[in-house]
Amino acid sequence: MKIATIELYEVTLPYSGGVYQLSGGREYRHFDAVIVRVEADDGTEGWGESTPFGGTYIAAHARGARAGVEEIAPHLLGRDPRQTDRIYDAMDEVLVGHNHAKAAIDAACWDLFGKSVNRPVCELLGGSTGIPMATISSIYAGAPEEMRERVVEHRSRGYLGHSIKIGALDHEGGPMLDSERIRACLADRQPGEYFIADANGGLVPETAMRMLRLLPDGLDFVLEAPCSTWRETLSLRRHCTVPIILDELVMEDENLARLIALDAADGIGLKITKAGGLTPSRRQRDLCRAAGLTMSVQDTVGSDIAYAAIVHMGATVPPRLLRCILNSRDMVTLETARFDPVMRDGRVLPPDAPGLGINVNREALGAPVQAWSL
Template sequence: MQIARIEVYQADLPVKGGVYRLSGGREYRSYDATFVKMTTACGLTGWGESTPFGATYVAAHAPGTRAGIAVLAPALLGHDPRHHDRNWERMQATLTGHRNARCALDVAMWDIAAQAAGQPLHGITGGATSGPVPLISSIGGDTPDAMRAKVAAHRAQGFMGHSIKIGAAEADGGPALDAERIAACLADRQPGEWYLADANNGLSPEHALRMLALLPAGLDVVLEAPCASWRETETVRARCPVPILLDELIQSEADLVHAIRHDLCDGVGLKLSKQGGITPMLRQRMLAASAGMVMSIQDTVGSEISFAAILHFAQSTPRPLLRCALDTRAMVDVSIAAFDAPVIGGGSTAPVTPGLGVTPDPSRLGDPVAEYAL
């Protein structure tokens, strides 16, 4: 089996609700998405996606994603998409870094490999765990009352986890406002719900510690990605009364080994485009599981194609260590592909059709913006 053709598509994904706010004054109104369609000489087709969270989240941006694919795609032509480790090494040798560009290609290869095996993606990434995968919402920064209402709306849709964005500027309320946001979002907490207070690396240690001191006693919450550096994270970790989950600081296996060795967190957020696709996520999942870390399976943002990969990977993640998976469909205001995975009974179940199980809508994608062929 050989990769014969790679087509690249671009589409804008408007933010559901109009605006999404992160720490540090970062705001997003639309996401620039890149999609890859990979075709083999025998006619199998796989899809992948990489949608950076703007250009101020991690070192990735949408034009750079497509520029990276332009370098990587020719190096994959003629090779077997089922040889995941060899293809990952090939991409590493072709372009240093740029995991967001590798992601769409890597996921497309896994889609093809699963189809060739006659298995859903979760069937070749460990096998399905039983029951629906619990889903986590993503609640952008806002007033405490507005964020509480958003949590309630997502709860009504069946979400069992909630990621609450914090990181208010000092002039806007600072640590006190963040503490109010967290308390408001947890005010109606239901049994079985899981909450992240996510700073997206946007807090100073001083801000984080002041905020933690202002929280009401007994709140069942996990602090996610408080600071932008390892040193700052270590300082908060030493004085933090709640569990810490790291996300943006952990992009490679070496990052995760560092966090484990220095006991810097209790869990990790694995995101497709941040880690670089399914291949590195499998390696990192094994490391995290060996260290007893809980995991949240996500992507930065994305369409149904991204969510399909998230859901399949989460469906094959050891259930005692899986907290939630992110439903990227709930973050955007447009549908790119058909994907049969409704939210029922507090979660979603990956389909058993071969591969990802997605059917992209050609009218949404338009013509390719780039093509590479043997």
């Protein structure tokens, strides 16, 4: 089997909540998706998606992903898409870094691989645990009571995890506002729920400590990505009274190895596009497992194609280490594919269909903006 064709699509995904607000005054109304189709010489096809969270989240943006695919795609023609590690080696030889560009191609190869052997991707990644997974909401920053209402609304839809955004600057309300946001969102906490207070690197050790000291004892949450640098994170780690998980600081395998060596955190947000696709996510999953680090399997954002990859990867994480998965498609309004995971009491399992188990909506994607063929 050889890669015969690679197609590149660009799609705008409107945010379902109107305006998404992050720390530092960052706002998003839509997200630009890069979607890739890989077709083998026997006609088997696979699909993958990379949707960066704007250009101010990490060093990734949609036009950069497109340029990366353009660099890589011609060099993959004629290669066996089922040799996912070798495909990744070939991508690394052509382009250093740029994980978000490689992620879409990598996911498409896994989808194609699964279809070629009539097996779900999760089985190729090590096998599903068979334990239904809780989903996590993404509660953008706002007034405390408004955020509380959004948590209640997501709870009514079956969400057991809630990622609440914090990181107010001093002129916006600072640590006092963030502490009020956390208290409000946890006010109606139900048994079995999991809360993340996610600063997306918007705090420094001083503001983080001030915020934590304003909180009452006994609030059950973890602090995600409090600071933007390793030095700041390690400084806070020495004094922090709650568990810390990292996100933006852990992109490459060596970042995770550094976290483990320095005992810098208790877990990570494993985001597939940020890691560079399912192939590196599989390695990072195993490193976390070896070190006893917890994981929430997510992505920066994404439509149904990205969500399918999240579900398949999440299903392979041991339940004692998996906290939640992100239903990324709930964050956007455009349906790029039909994906029907198994639902049990609000929890999720991957379907038995081969590959990622998706039926792509070609009309929603439009025509490819570029294509390469043997």
